[in-house]
Amino acid sequence: MKVLETDRLTLRWIEAADAEFIMRLLNEPGWLQYIGDKGIRTIEDANGYILKGPRAMYEREGFGLFLTERKEDHTPIGLCGLIKRDGLEDVDIGFAFLSSYQSQGYAFEAARATVELAKDIGIKRIIAITTKDNESSSKLLEKLDMQLEGYVTLPNDTEELKKYGLNF
Template identity: 30%
Template sequence: MTVAIPTLETDRLILRAPTLADFEALCAFFASDRAEFVGGQMGAEQVWRQLGLEIGHWQLRGYGRWTVEEKQSGQAAGIIGLWFPHGWPEPEIGWDLFEGFSGKGYATEAARAARNYAYDVLSWTTAISLIDTNNHGSRALAQRLGARQDGYFKHERFGEVQIWRHPSPNGLNDGGMEAYA
């Protein structure tokens, strides 16, 4: 089975398939403190496996996380999208922004696009985000997206994390995705 990974566009971003060209940006992310809440720092060999995991998730589930590219610069700004590996309680919307791209609203913009895709194209009726209790930035983002805390989940590697439930498709105020390519 080969899955064609769709490209999504927002006003300022392109959400595209992860590729080998993203490897160096991922290495920089996973070498930094920004990786604290997503398994911690890792070397290039582990990042290679992580990139394969991101691409493979699309093949196994038919959806996954996109590389977020800033339109203005063409630089990879993060990896954001839909995630449901074995052991997760429900399908998730997850986000990781790379150094230099936070504080611009990119995570909110890309996560909304991913959620709209999940609801409009994949017909999801709900979605969660799993967030470490100490990850204040991700909790604030979940709140900006209209998500509410909905209990806890004991992850086998990360320990207890909060479940943040996103509004249902009928409960959204931000409309649908403006473009699927």
């Protein structure tokens, strides 16, 4: 189901047919370094991730991480969306793109549209979390007018993360 469209991108619900892409993205060096190893090694693992992660969140919240693809050729290039995480009071924005599609403005384009979606569905505030060493994500969040508010540690984790916020 299509959720958002920008000049160059379509953001839509993740489907079972996207499992191969999900497996590839979740094993990218940047995903492993900044987000963490989700243990997705097979198509079956990727299908489980899709069902228990994004698809379950769509059902529960009406939003989640959306597959981001280029309009011109329908090539999947990343994920961007809204997430309701355990341990965080506010909805947060998340994004990850294949390395071959980074530094081309796609992440900002998708994230900006996702911020507008949050406003449209009545969310009054969003946050974002990122590792302290993920400079490119921090710069993108600042470009979205999000302000560094401090640090947070998620349940069942030990790493302190940067926390950004934006009120509407």
